[in-house]
Amino acid sequence: MRSRTDRRRRPSSNRPPGRRRPARPCPSPAPRPRERTPGPVAVADHAADAIALLDHLGIDRTHVAGHSSGAAVAAQMAQDHPDRIVTVALLELSLLSVPAGEAFFAQAAPAFGAYADGDAERAVELFLSLVSGMDGEPCRALLEDRMPGSFEQAVKDADTFFGIELPALAEWRFSPENAGALRQPVLSRLGSGTLRLWVEVAEFLRSTVPDVEECVIGDVGHLLHIERSRPVAEALARFLEQHPIAS
Numbered sequence: 200m201r202s203r204t205d206r207r208r209r210p211s212s213n214r215p216p217g218r219r220r221p222a223r224p225c226p227s228p229a230p231r232p233r234e235r236t237p238g239p240v241a242v243a244d245h246a247a248d249a250i251a252l253l254d255h256l257g258i259d260r261t262h263v264a265g266h267s268s269g270a271a272v273a274a275q276m277a278q279d280h281p282d283r284i285v286t287v288a289l290l291e292l293s294l295l296s297v298p299a300g301e302a303f304f305a306q307a308a309p310a311f312g313a314y315a316d317g318d319a320e321r322a323v324e325l326f327l328s329l330v331s332g333m334d335g336e337p338c339r340a341l342l343e344d345r346m347p348g349s350f351e352q353a354v355k356d357a358d359t360f361f362g363i364e365l366p367a368l369a370e371w372r373f374s375p376e377n378a379g380a381l382r383q384p385v386l387s388r389l390g391s392g393t394l395r396l397w398v399e400v401a402e403f404l405r406s407t408v409p410d411v412e413e414c415v416i417g418d419v420g421h422l423l424h425i426e427r428s429r430p431v432a433e434a435l436a437r438f439l440e441q442h443p444i445a446s
Contacts, residue, residue: 238363242268242371246275253283260444264288264435266424267330268368275371277383286442288386288435289404291421295369297399304369311361319357323350332392332420345425378407385411386438388431390419397421412438 249272253261260283265273270292277284295303306329314322324335327350331338342349353360387404389397404411414434419426 239367240363241367242271242275243279245272246279249276250280250283259283260285262286262288262439262442262444264290265292266290267293267421268364271368271371271373274373274381277381277385278373278377281382284383285444286384286386286439287381288388288438290388290424290431291390291393291397292387292400292404293368293397294371294373294400294403295396296372297396297403299394299396299399300369303394303396314357314361320354322361323353323357327353330394330421332394333422338422341422341425345428375403375407378404379409381408381410383410384438384442386435387411387413388423388434389413389415390421390423390426391415391417393420393423414438 249263253259262285263273263276265271265288267290270289271294273287273289274292277287294300307326310322310325310329313319313325324339327333327338327342328335331341333341339350385404385408387401387408389401401413405413416423416427416430416434424431
């Protein structure tokens with residue numbers, strides 16, 4: 200059953216979105232013999248890697264789409280290379296500097312605690328349950344049905360996720376000025392049952408991005424593209440048809 204707890208609670212702060220510095224995800228756990236991507240790896244580094252891949256493939260201009268932290272990379276690519284990125288599709292962009300970011304980190308504390316205690320499987324399950332709004336077992340069953348082996352891979356990658364990706368996302372800055380400078384058409388997609396964090400991010404995009412189209416997918420949360428892939432794909436297809444790459 201999908202939990203709706205706290206999804207409509209608004210933070211007490213009246214600071215404008217995009218300006219508050221978020222709390223740290225979690226204290227660094229004690230060293231353990233694990234494997235992970237050596238850090239730090241910033242969002243800008245991921246964007247530069249993606250551009251390097253386009254160069255290698257000989258692709259000059261393209262559409263970009265991303266979900267959650269991947270949407271941050273897509274937004275950074277559009278910001279850094281406006282001449283090469285034609286449109287940007289953001290599926291629940293994770294911008295943790297909005298006011299709800301601090302509350303999100305507080306809600307995620309049990310997952311961070313499990314990771315610090317060395318229980319990567321429990322940490323991943325708790326985090327996915329939080330962001331999806333689903334209980335742990337149904338969430339795992341959904342992932343296994345739609346993307347077999349994905350949960351097991353997420354556990355293997357827990358060190359990179361909790362130790363590299365989340366801290367980098369917490370440090371990423373995408374200010375109202377940055378958003379307002381985007382000249383590409385932007386598609387903002389979110390689930391109707393998502394957490395307050397991504398509702399605030401959608402509000403931020405509506406108020407700052409010059410050319411933004413919003414699409415709400417019903418009866419889903421943060422895993423909208425996994426839970427209801429068809430309406431997400433159809434919305435993206437319509438958006439891309441409206442903005443073809445000129446030859």
